[in-house]
Amino acid sequence: MAAHARRRRNARPSGFATVTPREKALRYALLLLVLALTVSPFLWQLSTSLKGLGEDIFTRTPSFLPEQPTLGNYAEVARTIPVWAYAANSLIVAAIVVSGNAVGATLAGYALAKLRFRGAKLLLGAFLATLVLPGEVTIVSQYVTIRSMGLADTLLGVALPGAISMLNVLLMCTAFQAIPREMDEAAIIDGATAWQRLLHIGLPNVRGMLSVITIFAFIGAWDDFLWPLIVLNDPQNYTLTVGLQYLNGTFSANPRLIAAGTMISFxxxxxxxxxLQRFFFRGVEEGAIKG
Structure with missing residues (x-):
């Protein structure tokens, strides 16, 4: 027994804290490599958007730092296209999508996780099945539906298909399932209704995951290009991603304006x-429930 205890004390414990300096250096090197590959394109676009007309951006040895930094490219973008009107349209679409997902995904996720009703497992399976299909498969039926509702060429027609994402419903369902059942049972004994349990027990424990789906919904709505391009015909209703195509078509020989428009969108x-980053990382690591 004593020899076994000594072997256990001398055994190397597992975990990140026991990583050797060489392994730690390798991990940080890989992290820096991933960071460089991820951030470098955005930094290069930012650098290009700040370069003046006198700088050659096609030179064989391009300079990362602008030699003649200027904000004139951003002003030129605003003079060329109604970029702020397009940004306002994108903001309206994003607000509808974020609100729909925050409310709809929360209610649907809570119902699937905490309420007992006939066909719950079948409904959950249907939600999972929709995640298998790529968006291009259903885009025709979505357009036909939006047109039959009279919402073609409207911002509401752009936002409506993404107002509730099945992925967000499943994320909220998982977050609600992490709440101990004993808390709900105690609330039921005290006479709490389903709405009261949602407001006083459910929502306080899933705020992190709610911020995660909020960020995902906003990014998805703000960056979407294909669906608004299909639905919208009037240039006054264009979202920012669709409106920026005029820069690419009209000023294809001046990448500075394209880079400036990209940064405005980013x-x-x-x-x-x-x-929302602190809530985002809390939602990613969510699992601990406050007492």
């Missing part, structure tokens, strides 16, 4: 993620 995502 900055709202950075702002939203920066505002």
């Amino acid at each position: 900055l709202p995502i950075v702002v939203v993620f920066a505002a």
